[in-house]
Amino acid sequence: MTTKSSYDKNKVILLVYDGLGDRPSMNGKTPLQAANTPYMDEISEEGINGLMDVISPGIVPGSDTAHLSILGYDPYKYYPGRGVFEALGADMELDKGDVAFRANFATVDEKMKVIDRRAGRKGSKELAETLNGLEIEGIKIFLKNTTEHRCAVVMKGENLSRYVSDVDTHEAGGIVKECKPLKEGEDEKKTATITNEFVRMSYEILNEHPVNEERRRRGEPPANIILLRGAGSYEKVLSMKEKFGFSAACIAGASLYKGVAKYIGMDVIPVEGATGKADTNLNNKAETALHALEKHDFVFVHVKGTDNNGHDGDFEGKKEMISRIDKELVARIKDADAYIAITADHSTPVSIKRHSSDPVPVVIKGEGVRKDEVNKFDEVSVASGALGRIRGIDLVPILSDFMGYYTMYGT
Amino acid sequence: MTTKSSYDKNKVILLVYDGLGDRPSMNGKTPLQAANTPYMDEISEEGINGLMDVISPGIVPGSDTAHLSILGYDPYKYYPGRGVFEALGADMELDKGDVAFRANFATVDEKMKVIDRRAGRKGSKELAETLNGLEIEGIKIFLKNTTEHRCAVVMKGENLSRYVSDVDTHEAGGIVKECKPLKEGEDEKKTATITNEFVRMSYEILNEHPVNEERRRRGEPPANIILLRGAGSYEKVLSMKEKFGFSAACIAGASLYKGVAKYIGMDVIPVEGATGKADTNLNNKAETALHALEKHDFVFVHVKGTDNNGHDGDFEGKKEMISRIDKELVARIKDADAYIAITADHSTPVSIKRHSSDPVPVVIKGEGVRKDEVNKFDEVSVASGALGRIRGIDLVPILSDFMGYYTMYGT
Numbered sequence: 001m002t003t004k005s006s007y008d009k010n011k012v013i014l015l016v017y018d019g020l021g022d023r024p025s026m027n028g029k030t031p032l033q034a035a036n037t038p039y040m041d042e043i044s045e046e047g048i049n050g051l052m053d054v055i056s057p058g059i060v061p062g063s064d065t066a067h068l069s070i071l072g073y074d075p076y077k078y079y080p081g082r083g084v085f086e087a088l089g090a091d092m093e094l095d096k097g098d099v100a101f102r103a104n105f106a107t108v109d110e111k112m113k114v115i116d117r118r119a120g121r122k123g124s125k126e127l128a129e130t131l132n133g134l135e136i137e138g139i140k141i142f143l144k145n146t147t148e149h150r151c152a153v154v155m156k157g158e159n160l161s162r163y164v165s166d167v168d169t170h171e172a173g174g175i176v177k178e179c180k181p182l183k184e185g186e187d188e189k190k191t192a193t194i195t196n197e198f199v200r201m202s203y204e205i206l207n208e209h210p211v212n213e214e215r216r217r218r219g220e221p222p223a224n225i226i227l228l229r230g231a232g233s234y235e236k237v238l239s240m241k242e243k244f245g246f247s248a249a250c251i252a253g254a255s256l257y258k259g260v261a262k263y264i265g266m267d268v269i270p271v272e273g274a275t276g277k278a279d280t281n282l283n284n285k286a287e288t289a290l291h292a293l294e295k296h297d298f299v300f301v302h303v304k305g306t307d308n309n310g311h312d313g314d315f316e317g318k319k320e321m322i323s324r325i326d327k328e329l330v331a332r333i334k335d336a337d338a339y340i341a342i343t344a345d346h347s348t349p350v351s352i353k354r355h356s357s358d359p360v361p362v363v364i365k366g367e368g369v370r371k372d373e374v375n376k377f378d379e380v381s382v383a384s385g386a387l388g389r390i391r392g393i394d395l396v397p398i399l400s401d402f403m404g405y406y407t408m409y410g411t
Numbered sequence: 412m413t414t415k416s417s418y419d420k421n422k423v424i425l426l427v428y429d430g431l432g433d434r435p436s437m438n439g440k441t442p443l444q445a446a447n448t449p450y451m452d453e454i455s456e457e458g459i460n461g462l463m464d465v466i467s468p469g470i471v472p473g474s475d476t477a478h479l480s481i482l483g484y485d486p487y488k489y490y491p492g493r494g495v496f497e498a499l500g501a502d503m504e505l506d507k508g509d510v511a512f513r514a515n516f517a518t519v520d521e522k523m524k525v526i527d528r529r530a531g532r533k534g535s536k537e538l539a540e541t542l543n544g545l546e547i548e549g550i551k552i553f554l555k556n557t558t559e560h561r562c563a564v565v566m567k568g569e570n571l572s573r574y575v576s577d578v579d580t581h582e583a584g585g586i587v588k589e590c591k592p593l594k595e596g597e598d599e600k601k602t603a604t605i606t607n608e609f610v611r612m613s614y615e616i617l618n619e620h621p622v623n624e625e626r627r628r629r630g631e632p633p634a635n636i637i638l639l640r641g642a643g644s645y646e647k648v649l650s651m652k653e654k655f656g657f658s659a660a661c662i663a664g665a666s667l668y669k670g671v672a673k674y675i676g677m678d679v680i681p682v683e684g685a686t687g688k689a690d691t692n693l694n695n696k697a698e699t700a701l702h703a704l705e706k707h708d709f710v711f712v713h714v715k716g717t718d719n720n721g722h723d724g725d726f727e728g729k730k731e732m733i734s735r736i737d738k739e740l741v742a743r744i745k746d747a748d749a750y751i752a753i754t755a756d757h758s759t760p761v762s763i764k765r766h767s768s769d770p771v772p773v774v775i776k777g778e779g780v781r782k783d784e785v786n787k788f789d790e791v792s793v794a795s796g797a798l799g800r801i802r803g804i805d806l807v808p809i810l811s812d813f814m815g816y817y818t819m820y821g822t
Contacts, residue, residue, distance in 0.1 A: 368434035368762050370441070370769065370791050386791045388462050388770070388800030397469020401768040408766065409466055410473020410486060411493045411641055 009246075009404045010367070011338035013289055013299045014395075016070060017325060018063065019307030021347025021360040021379055026315050031306075031350065032361070033378045034315075035322035039330040040363075043340055045375040047365035050387025052395065053357070054346055060357045061392075063307075066345035067260045071300065072244060072396030073237070080263070081162045081232025082256075083152070089259030090144045090152040094234040099160040099191060102230040103143070103151040104168065105223035108203065112176040112225075114169045118149040119223035127211050127223055131202055136194045143226065146255055147276075153228055155194065161187035166229035167199050176227065195228060202226040239265020244396060245405040246297035251288050253280050257302040267296065278305040278321060282328035289333055297403065299338075303329065310348025318350055339366030339402050342377065343395070359389065366402060420657075420815045421778065422749035424700055424710045425806075427481060428736060429474065430718030432758025432771040432790055437726050442717075442761065443772070444789045445726075446733035450741040451774075451788040454751055458776035460785040461798025463806065464768070465757050471768045472803075474718070477756035478671045482711065483655060483807030484648070491674070492573045492643025493667075494563070500670030501555045501563040505645040510571040510602060513641040514554070514562040515579065516634035519614065523587040525580050529560040530634040538622050538634055542613055547605045554637065557666050558687075564639055566605065572598035577640035578610050587638065606639060613637040650676020655807060656816040657708035662699050664691050668713045678707065689716040689732060693739035700744055708814065710749075714740065721759025729761055750777030750813050753788065754806070770800060777813060 022030040054061040054069055064082050065075035083100035094100060105123045107116040128145035135141070139157035146152060163182040169175070179195035181188030203225045206212060212222035240248040242265070250261030250268045254276030258268045271288045273281025285301055292299045303325055309318035334340060344360035361382040363374075372386035383389075390398070400406055433441040465472045465480055475493050476486035494511035505511060516534045518527040539556035546552070550568035557563060574593040580586070590606035592599030614636045617623060623633035651659040653676070661672030661679045665687030669679045682699045684692030696712055703710045714736055720729035745751060755771035772793040774785075783797035794800075801809070811817055 368436065368760065370794075371435060371439065372791050372794060384795045386462075386794040388794055390468050390800070394468035397467075398768065399469075401469055401471060404763075406471045406768065407469075408471040408473060410476025410490065 009297065010402060011293055011297050011299070012399050012403055013293065013301065013333055013336055013338050013340050014399070015301050015303070015329070015340070015342045016067070017306045017322070017344050018302065018304045019310040019346060019348030019355065020322070020344030021356075021358050022310065022318070023347070023349040023351055023356070023358060025349065025351040030379055031309075031315055031318035032322055033380070035319045035326070037322060037326040037377060039326050039334050040342060040377040041375060043330070043334060043342060043365045044363050044377040044382070046371060047363045048369040048372055048387045049361070049363045049374040049377070049382035049385025051359040051383050051389045052343060052362045052392055053359045053389065054392035056391060057359070058357045060355050061346040062355070063256060063345055064260060066392065067257060069392035070343065070345060070395055071260070071264060072240065072393065073264055074393055078237055080234060082230030084232035084234050085256050085259030085263060086152040086230070087154050087259070088262040089255030089257070090146045092142060092144055092152055092154050094154065095156065096235055097158075097160060098234045099155045099162055100232050100234060101153040101228040103153045103226050103228045105145070105149045105151065106225050106227045107221035107223065108176060108225045114172050114174055114176060116221045117169060117172055117227060120221045121148045122220065122223065123149045123151065124211055124223055127206055127209060130205055130209065131226065134198065134201065136197050136201075137190070139194050141198055149223070151226065153226070155191070159187045159190060160233070161185065161191045162231045162233035163188050164192045164195060164231050167195060168227040168229040176225065179228070191231075199226060199228065237264060240298065241265060244400050246400070246403060247295070248298040248300065249292040249296040250300050250302070251285055251292065252276070252302035254302070254304045261300065266300065276304040278308060278317070280305060282325060283332070286329045286332035290336055293336060293338055301329070307348050310350055311353055313350045313353045315350045339364060339399065341395070341399060362387065362390070362395070364399070364402070368402070420708065421813060422704055422708050422710070423810050423814055424704065424712065424744055424747055424749050424751050425810070426712050426714070426740070426751070426753045427478070428717045428733070428753075428755050429713065429715045430721040430757060430759030430766065431733070431755030432767075432769050433721065433729070434758070434760040434762055434767070434769060436760065436762040441790055442720075442726055442729035443733055444791070446730045446737070448733060448737040448788060450737050450745050451753060452786060454741070454745060454753060454776045455774050455788040455793065456786040457782060458774045459780040459783055459798045460772070460774045460788070460793035460796025462770040462794050462800045463754055463773045463803055464770045464800065465803035467802060468770070469768050471766050472757040473766070474667060474756055475671060477803065478668060480803035481754065481756060481806055482671070482675060483651065483804065484675055485804055489648055491645060493641030494573075495643035495645050496667050496670030496674060497641070498563040498565050498670065499673040500666030500668070501557045503553060503555055503563055503565050505565065506567065507646055508569070508571060509645045510566045510573055511643050511645060512564040512639040514564045514637050514639045516556070516560045516562065517636050517638045518632035518634065519587060519636045525583050525585055525587060527632045528580060528583055528638060531632040532559045533631065533634065534560045534562065535622050535634055538617055538620060541616055541620065542637065545609065545612065547608050547612075548601070550605050552609055560634070562637065564637070566602070570598045570601060571644070572596065572602045573642045573644035574599050575603045575606060575642050578606060579638040579640040587636065590639070602642070610637060610639065648675060651709065652676060655811050657811070657814060658706070659709040659711065660703045660707040661711050661713070662696055662703065663687070663713035665713070665715045672711065677711065687715040689719065689728070691716060693736060694743070697740045697743035701747055704747060704749055709810075712740070718759050721761055722764055724761045724764045726761045750775060750810060752806070752810060773798065773801070773806070775810065775813070780813070
C-alpha cells in the first residue's frame with residue numbers, strides 16, 4: 001500500500017540553469033569551475049552534493065524531456081511532443097486530442113527553396129492573424145506569433161495524430177519538406193495532408209500580403225511561409241499538486257519552460273524583464289521567487305542564458321553568465337526560508353556546441369540535509385558528495401521527502 | 412541464457428540495524444556519526460562502502476517492503492501485505508489464498524469509540540483463545556496473541572481478498588472503522604463483511620468476559636475488541652535457497668522480521684533474550700549468528716532498537732544503542748569466517764520521528780572486496796566509497812557473487 005502523509009511542511013526553491021553542465025576546455029576548467037561563484041559555493045558547503053543524469057547515463061536530454069524529468073514526470077511516460085509545450089507557453093488553449101506544432105515564419109522563393117528559415121528573425125502579428133482560424137477538411141487551425149520569427153500552431157478536430165514528420169528543413173538551402181505520416185494509420189495520413197495544405201495556403205496568403213510587399217521594399221526578407229515541426233498531442237496529466245501534494249510555481253522567460261510548467265499544472269508567474277536570454281533581469285527573478293514562496297510550496301526558477309552560450313561555443317560568455325547568476329540571483333535567494341536546490345537540465349559544452357549526456361551537478365541545502373565535504377559547486381567537486389549519482393526523475397521525490405510530502409511504500 | 416555456478420563458496424553475515432540512517436541534528440552530526448563505533452569503522456576501513464536506496468531515491472520504505480528488497484525480493488512483485496508477515500512471524504500456518512491481518516487488542520466504549528487502541532499494552536492468551544477458531548459464513552478465523560497487545564489474525568476459506576480497508580482507527584478518540592472493499596469485486600465485499608462481523612463478535616464475546624471484569628476491577632483498561640489492519644494474502648514464493656542457491660537463516664527478535672524470513676524460506680533461529688527492543692540480548696545474537704554459520708551460508712541478523720529510538724526522537728538513545736551494537740554484536744562477529752555486510756532497512760531520523768527516504772550506509776568486508784579510502788561507517792563518509800549508490804534489491808546479488816552463487820547472464 002502506498003500512503004501519503006502531510007505534516008511538518010517545508011518549501012523549496014529549485015534553480016535550473018539551462019545547459020549549465022560542461023566539459024573542461026579552457027586551462028583544464030569548465031565554465032562553472034572558472035566562474036566566480038561564492039554564493040553557490042556557500043550553498044555547496046552547507047548542503048548535500050551530487051551528480052544527476054537527467055534522463056539516464058549517456059542519453060542526451062532535450063530541453064523539454066529534461067524538464068519533465070527534473071520536475072518529477074517520467075518523460076518516457078508523459079512526453080506529449082514539443083509542440084504542446086510551445087502552444088501552452090504561448091497561452092493557447094488546448095483540449096484532449098488537439099495536435100500542436102512549433103513553427104517559424106520563414107522566407108522561401110517560388111520554388112519552395114528556403115532562403116532564410118527565420119525570415120530575418122522577424123515575425124508579424126498582422127500576418128499571424130491572417131492565418132489564424134483557417135479551416136481545412138473540418139479541422140480548425142490556430143496560429144500565434146510568439147517571439148521574433150517563432151510561432152505555435154494548434155489543430156483542433158477529430159482524428160488527428162502527432163506522428164507526422166517536420167516540414168521545416170532545419171537549415172537554409174533545402175526545399176520545404178513534405179509532411180509525412182510516421183505511422184501507418186488514417187489519422188496520421190489525414191494530419192499530414194492537412195499540414196501540407198496549411199503550409200501551401202500559408203505561402204499563398206502571405207507571399208503577396210502588403211506586409212511582405214513592404215518588407216521587400218525595405219530590403220527585408222519576406223515572412224512568406226510557415227514551417228512546422230515537433231508535432232505534439234495534448235492530453236491532460238495530473239498536476240504537481242495532484243501528483244505530489246504541493247502547490248508549485250514557475251518563473252521563466254522562455255516560452256518552452258512556461259509551457260512545460262503549464263502542462264503539469266504549475267502556476268506560471270510573469271516576471272518583468274525575464275527574456276529567456278543573456279539580458280534577462282535576474283534581480284527581478286530573485287524578487288519574484290521570494291514573493292512566490294508566500295503562496296507556493298515549490299518555486300521553480302529557470303535561467304536560459306547559460307545554454308545559449310554553450311550553443312555559441314562562448315566559454316567567456318558562459319563563465320560571465322554563471323558569475324552574474326551567482327551575484328544577482330543566488331545571493332538574493334540563498335537565505336530564503338526554504339530548501340534551496342540548484343541544478344541544470346543538461347550539459348551544453350562550449351567545446352561541442354550541443355547538448356551532451358554529461359551528468360549535471362546538483363546541490364540541496366536546508367534543514368537536516370547530510371552536509372558533506374564538498375565546498376565548491378562544479379561538475380567535478382560535487383561527484384564526491386553525499387548525494388552520489390542520482391537521476392533527474394529522483395529529484396522531486398527526494399525534495400518532496402524533505403518538504404514533508406512523502407510517498408511511503410509498505411508499512 | 413542465465414546460468415549458475417557453484418564452487419569457491421563463501422558465507423555471509425548480514426547485519427541490518429532497523430532505522431539506522433539519520434539526518435544531522437546534534438552539533439551537525441547524525442547519531443551514527445556521534446556514536447562510538449570502533450569495530451564498524453574497522454570494517455569500513457577494510458571494506459567497500461557506499462549508500463543504498465532501499466526501494467528507490469525519494470521513496471520512503473516501510474519495514475516490510477524494505478526487508479523484502481534487502482533480502483533480494485523486489486517488493487513491487489513479492490509484497491503480500493503486512494498481515495502475512497505478522498501471521499508467519501506468530502508461527503501461524505498459512506495456505507494459498509488465506510488472508511491475514513495485523514491486529515490489536517483495544518479498549519472501546521459502548522459506542523465503539525476507541526479509548527486505548529493498545530488496551531494498556533496488555534493482551535491475554537485466554538481472551539485470544541475464546542476467539543480462536545470462530546466460523547463466519549464458512550470462513551474459519553484464527554487469532555493469536557503475540558507480544559503485549561499485538562495479535563495476528565488468519566482467515567481461511569474460499570474467495571477471500573486482501574483488498575479491504577483497516578478497521579483500526581490508528582489513533583485513540585475515533586470510532587472503530589467499518590472495513591470496506593478497496594476494489595470492486597465479490598471477494599472484496601465478502602472479506603469486508605466477514606471482517607466487520609468478526610470485529611462485532613469480538614466485542615460481544617470479550618466485553619463481558621471474566622478476564623475483562625477482573626481487569627476493570629484492577630483499574631486496567633479492558634481488552635474488549637480486536638482491531639484489524641494491514642490485510643495480506645498468502646502465496647508461496649521461491650525460497651532464498653531456490654532463488655539464489657544458498658541456505659539462509661534469520662536471527663531477529665521482533666515478529667515482523669521473522670515473518671518476512673519465513674515467507675522467503677529462511678530458517679528462523681530462536682534467540683534467548685532477543686526482544687526486538689532496546690533491552691535485547693546482543694551478546695546472544697552474536698553467539699547465535701556465529702553458531703548459525705556452521706549450518707547456513709547466509710545469516711541475517713536484525714536489530715530493532717535503533718528504529719524505536721528514531722521514532723521516539725531520542726538522539727542520545729539512538730547513539731547509545733548504536734555504540735552498544737558495536738561493542739556487543741559487531742566486535743564479536745567481525746572476524747568470523749564470512750563476508751560481513753552492515754546496513755539498514757531505512758532511515759528513521761530523530762528530527763522527524765518517521766521513516767525517511769534518505770539512503771542508508773552499507774559496507775561489505777571480506778576476501779577480494781575493493782577496499783576504498785573510507786574508514787568511518789556513517790551516512791556521509793560512505794558516500795565516497797567504491798560501492799557508490801546502489802539499491803536495496805542489488806545487495807543480495809552482489810553478496811551472492813562474493814559467495815560464489817552468482818547469476819551469469821550471457822556467455
